[in-house]
Amino acid sequence: MENLRKTPLYARHLEMGGKMVNFSGWALPVQYRSIIEEHQAVREKAGLFDVSHMGEIRISGSGSLELLQKAVTNDVSRLLPGHVLYSPVCNPGGGVVDDILVYRLGEDEFLLVVNAANREKDFSWFKQLAVEFPGVCIEDISSQVAQLALQGPLSVQILARLTSADPGSLPYYRASLDVEVSGVKCMLSRTGYTGEDGFELYCAAEEACRLWDEIMIAGEKDGLIPCGLGARDTLRLEAALPLYGHELDEDITPLEAGLERFICWQKDFTGKEVLLQQKEKGVRRRLVGLEMVDRGIPRKGYTLTSNGQVIGEITSGTQSPTLGKALGLGYVSVESAAVDTVVEVEIRGRNYPARVVPVPFYRRKRTV
Incomplete structure (x- = not known):
């Protein structure tokens, strides 16, 4: 770990028994405990993540809006201060440079939150x-900023103990x-x-440990x-949210990835x-959700076939802790992209059937 970048919370992770790995440097x-336990905590109660590795880029000055309108596919002009939008950023060939969040801080000031591997x-x-x-x-300004993510159905009541603001009204x-x-x-x-x-909370890097500790204490009785x-x-x-380097890269377009609503x-x-x-000619491949019909867990890079012909590959896969099913995302030829189409996933030299299903696999009941 000596040569890897470290967030302001690195020492805290070691103290709490975090199993450290190399993620994008x-x-x-x-x-910390088990992935399933942490997953279920977020679905049923609350979990706290350190996402300080994410990059933050501040854009300000006359012409900032015009620059962003050129740079991203979504419509930044509709943002008021305090509004946020998600958008792909495309290269001239239509491929995705990155997928980012854009925060409008003022009339001519914006904050971009970018993927850690794509920061530079x-x-x-x-x-x-x-x-x-x-x-x-x-x-x-990435080195100046820490970012924590408090996620789960009890996050509002936990955060409400720590601020005079009303987080539930946001x-x-x-x-x-x-x-x-x-x-x-x-x-x-x-x-x-x-x-x-x-919620995602952005603070000065030197305040990260203090904020982490206060949130953990406030949420202890809620699990x-x-x-x-x-x-x-x-x-x-489970929510079918794309991950750059898996579902998105510079050779994949937003239309292929099912992101036209952000254009x-x-x-x-x-x-x-x-x-x-x-858009006029139609895409040749589409990102689809897949559910294994029998056994086997799809993993990134596994080949997808139909009638003995290669039609695509898995980009992400797992055994879903919430749904108890083996699920995956992957690109397939448009002819095989219809819901209920059965394809085959090659796993260690054998083919296992999987069915194309609607996404997201999991959808929470929205209150906001």
């Missing part, structure tokens, strides 16, 4: 696009830009990557436990021409 806990690439990409917008300032995909949580100044966002209700990357992955997979066709953006052509 970061030393992060894959689990994204920063360079936005700097390159900003050449046309001389009034824009782009700063990588709408989904909105952020309170300046609140105090147990005396720590935070940006509080009702977002997450688990398919459950919850709050620390959670690692393992549960984060099984939770997001604003009424504006110009990088890659639009290629995506319009693809």
Whole structure:
């Protein structure tokens, strides 16, 4: 772990028994107790994640909105301060450079939250696009910021013990830009990557341990436990949330990934021409949800076949702790993408049947 990047909470993870692994060059806990226990805690009670490895890029100054409108596929102009949106960022060929969150902090100030593995690439990409917008300032502030994710149905009542703000009144995909949580100044966002209700809290890096400890203490009687990357992955997979490097990369377009709802066709953006052509002609492959008919667990890279012909491959797979089924996401030829189509997953030299099913596999009952 000596040569890996470490979040401000690295020592705390070791103290709490976190099993540390290399994730995109970061030393992060894959689990503390067990992945299943942590997964179930988030579905039924609450879990706390350290996601400080995520990158934060601040864009400010005259022309910031125009730059972002060019850079991302979604419509940033509809954001008011405190609003959040999800969007792919495309290259000129329509492939996905990254999928990010955009926070509007003010009229000409935005915060981008980017995937850890893409931090340097994204920063360079936005700097390159900003050449046309001389009034824009782009700063990588990742090292200054810590990010914690409190997720689960009891997250509102846990957080309410620590702030005079009313976390329960914060709408989904909105952020309170300046609140105090147990005396720590935070940006509080009702977002997450688990398919459950919850919050992401951004604070100064030096305040991360204090904030972590206060949240853990406040949630102890509700069954709050620390959670690692393992549960984060099984939770997001049940909710069919894409993971960059699995469901998304620079050779996959948002249309193939089923993300057209995050494209604003009424504006110009990088890659639009290629995506319009693809929309008119139709895609050749689609991302689908798969449920194993019999035994076997699909894993990334496993080949998908139909009638002896290769039709695609698995991008993510697991045994679902919530549903008790082996589930996967994968790209298949469009001819095999219809719901209830049966395909085969090659696992260790043998083929096992799987059925195309609707996604998400799991959907919580929404209250916000």
